[in-house]
Amino acid sequence: MQRILVNQREIAQTRIETVPPAACGPGEARLRLQSFALTANNVTYAASGFAIGYWKFFPTGVDGQGLVPVWGTAEVVESNADALAVGTRLYGFYPMAEELVITPQAGGQGGFVDVAEHRAELPAVYNRYTPVESDTQSDHMRALLQPLLATSYLLFDWLMDNDLFGARQIIVGSASSKTGLGLCKYLAEPQERDYSIVGLTSQRNRAFVEGLGACDRVLTYDAVDQLPREPSVYVDMSGNGQVKQAVHATLGDHLKHSSAVGISHWDQFQPGIALEGVKPQFFFAPAQIAKRREDWGPGVMEKKITAAWKRLAEDAAAWLEVKPQAGLAAAEAVYLDLARGTADPRHGHVITL
Ligand SMILES: NC(=O)c1ccc[n+]([C@@H]2O[C@H](COP(=O)([O-])OP(=O)(O)OC[C@H]3O[C@@H](n4cnc5c(N)ncnc54)[C@H](OP(=O)(O)O)[C@@H]3O)[C@@H](O)[C@H]2O)c1
Incomplete structure (x- = not known):
């Protein structure tokens, strides 16, 4: 299993490492990443990794080296969890790596929550995984824009x-x-x-x-x-x-x-x-979001947010050129371009695996 390690103190230093796949224990599921977006937001996750806690989502076991979170889509390739079937595709928060093992629990509205112990104290929004249809173009737009x-x-x-x-x-x-x-x-x-x-x-x-x-x-x-x-x-x-x-x-x-x-x-x-x-x-x-839940009731703000990003996605061709590239080596190069501030804002970088 390959992954991109980022130096937690010098976030523009990276290396690709091959490690044995993590065990998929009882109640766990193995997700194989299919694609993810990369923008300055991901560099910010690294830059604020200690201050806000983004390094805690995907521990590496390697001192001083972290996995930067990305938004993307993965397929369940092995499951020891009754609620989650092999073949399900899930949108959510992943590491810059080929795989992630989660402990899924049904989380309402057809979604799942990773209830792994190390994520319990982290903001809930990042622990949710949403089943999505198989549609590459939608995967890319969702990961880039949502x-x-x-x-x-x-x-x-x-x-x-x-x-x-x-x-x-x-x-x-x-x-x-x-x-x-x-x-x-x-x-x-x-x-x-x-x-x-x-x-x-x-x-x-x-x-x-x-x-x-x-x-x-x-x-x-x-x-x-x-x-x-x-x-x-x-x-x-x-x-x-x-x-x-x-x-x-x-x-x-x-x-x-x-x-x-x-x-x-x-x-x-x-x-x-x-x-x-x-x-x-x-x-x-x-x-x-919490304020609007109080004002309007549950789910209303979420619907408005979905309508809002899909509205802008409709005319996105005018300001966004989706740039898919394959492999973690490409991901490393794009991450470094973003970290150095040399990326073109018109480009929407997506990595496919
Ligand atoms: N708090 C939150 O909830 C939240 C949520 C989403 C995003 N954000 C933050 O909003 C920021 C923008 O994220 P994004 O993903 O939307 O960015 P993006 O689309 O990738 O935007 C890239 C732009 O950021 C500037 N930039 C990027 N890297 C730079 C560098 N190293 N040096 C100088 N300028 C650089 C440039 O804009 P200019 O030339 O116009 O400056 C560049 O065009 C990030 O810090 C992200 O974490 C925060």
Whole structure:
């Protein structure tokens, strides 16, 4: 069984390793990965592996080396669990490896939960596995878009739910990322709106963000001082400390809320950096789902999220070129491109095994 080990302290150092397959004990099932997506989000899982706990999902037994989680689809190839039949295909959270052994338990709505002891304390959303039909194109779009656009839509919903914190300008950091562009697109959907959308991005991705047609204004990171001084919210997917500092300094009291969502610029992340004005708040997506469950009852938000990401998937050909590549060696190369920030935002990388 092959897997990609990532150095937990130097996350741009990787190696492919062959190990004997894990035993498939009583109550367990062996899942063989068929495909998974790779985006900056997976690099963030590595960069925040200790702080948020992503290294805990798939322990390696090798000191200092971790397995980075990915979203993808796998087929059950061996099962000692009554509830889960061989041949079932499951979408969910997997390691960058050829196989995963889980302890499945029926988890409602036809899905399964991995109840393995080491995952018990980890957020439930990552432990769920959903049966899916055999359809390669759908597998790729789901793995690429569902986890990211679900967050974009939750951010949009949370902003509306909070009356934009009184802002008239929403500034999206790392607007070329799928999570960032998704938020810009959801913000641009209402026919009438009384706020403007500003996308912040790097020089090399500026034309891409402009081409999305969702932002009223696109600024590069070195032009933050051109931000209009009006009540604003900063929703940051970049985590870039210098940029955050410049946004806070430029807007001062006009900045009504600063939301920390991602660290696509993981090597420029400076958590302790001094900032003017409001203190950034970590956006915790499950909290907004829980809030809406209280407001609307169970399952309603989940349906809205599914409708939202499928809506954007319909016109995705305009901004997303799905790039399937075969094998873990290709996965390693793509992961390293993403970690170095050299990947093209238009490309949707999918690894098939
Ligand atoms: N908190 C949550 O629940 C949650 C959920 C989903 C995603 N996120 C986070 O949102 C961020 C975006 O993820 P994604 O998968 O949507 O990204 P993606 O589509 O792969 O976006 C890639 C973009 O990120 C920037 N970037 C990536 N790596 C970089 C590097 N090494 N140096 C400089 N810029 C780099 C570039 O955008 P620019 O040039 O525009 O900066 C690039 O176009 C990640 O940090 C992810 O973890 C958080």
